[in-house]
Amino acid sequence: MKLIFSKLPIFIAILAIVSCKEVSNEVVKEAPAPSPVKVYTNQDISVKAYEYEGLQYFLNRDNDTTYVINFWATWCVPCIEELPYFEKLNTKYKEDKVKVLLVSLDMRKMIESKLMPFLKEKQLKSDVIVMTDPDANSWIPKIDSTWSGAIPATIIYNKEKRKFYEQSFTYDGLETELLSIK
Numbered sequence: 001m002k003l004i005f006s007k008l009p010i011f012i013a014i015l016a017i018v019s020c021k022e023v024s025n026e027v028v029k030e031a032p033a034p035s036p037v038k039v040y041t042n043q044d045i046s047v048k049a050y051e052y053e054g055l056q057y058f059l060n061r062d063n064d065t066t067y068v069i070n071f072w073a074t075w076c077v078p079c080i081e082e083l084p085y086f087e088k089l090n091t092k093y094k095e096d097k098v099k100v101l102l103v104s105l106d107m108r109k110m111i112e113s114k115l116m117p118f119l120k121e122k123q124l125k126s127d128v129i130v131m132t133d134p135d136a137n138s139w140i141p142k143i144d145s146t147w148s149g150a151i152p153a154t155i156i157y158n159k160e161k162r163k164f165y166e167q168s169f170t171y172d173g174l175e176t177e178l179l180s181i182k
Helices: 002-024 052-059 077-096 108-122 136-143 171-181
Strands: 038-042 045-050 066-072 098-104 127-131 153-157 162-165
Touching: 038 108, 045 052, 045 108, 052 066, 052 098, 052 127, 052 136, 066 077, 066 171, 077 098, 077 171, 108 127, 153 171, 162 171
Parallel strands: 045 127, 066 098, 098 127
Antiparallel strands: 038 045, 066 153, 153 162
């Protein structure tokens, strides 16, 4: 019996070393996106709606991708004018680990009557989500302390750099800003 117990610490040490090796070879996967508060679907178009807590996931990813997040609405003329630039950026840099996310700030009552038909008509290829959190006074400064709440507004970030823009873009201006962060 004494012989078995004297070998037990060696067995535990070997087991620990083998276990550590196996764990170190595992790929750690990023947490999945949070569940939306609602999914709006109309024919072949689907849009996920999030409150601020769910949106945080998209604003704070820590991986090897650069994110371009644009806050816009269908009732905002400068927003609509610059959407093609985000679409072009999405297409041009898709293979370069750049992800464009369009965050609609359309009011809930406008999602089915305005946003969904707009998305169908424009056939946007970038990911689109809708922010439905009504307490803008609490979440706007959390997104960026300098944001007045005016749109269009854009965040470009990766795990090393982050910039916030409360302005409209030309395509060249948007691409220049992306390349300064990427």
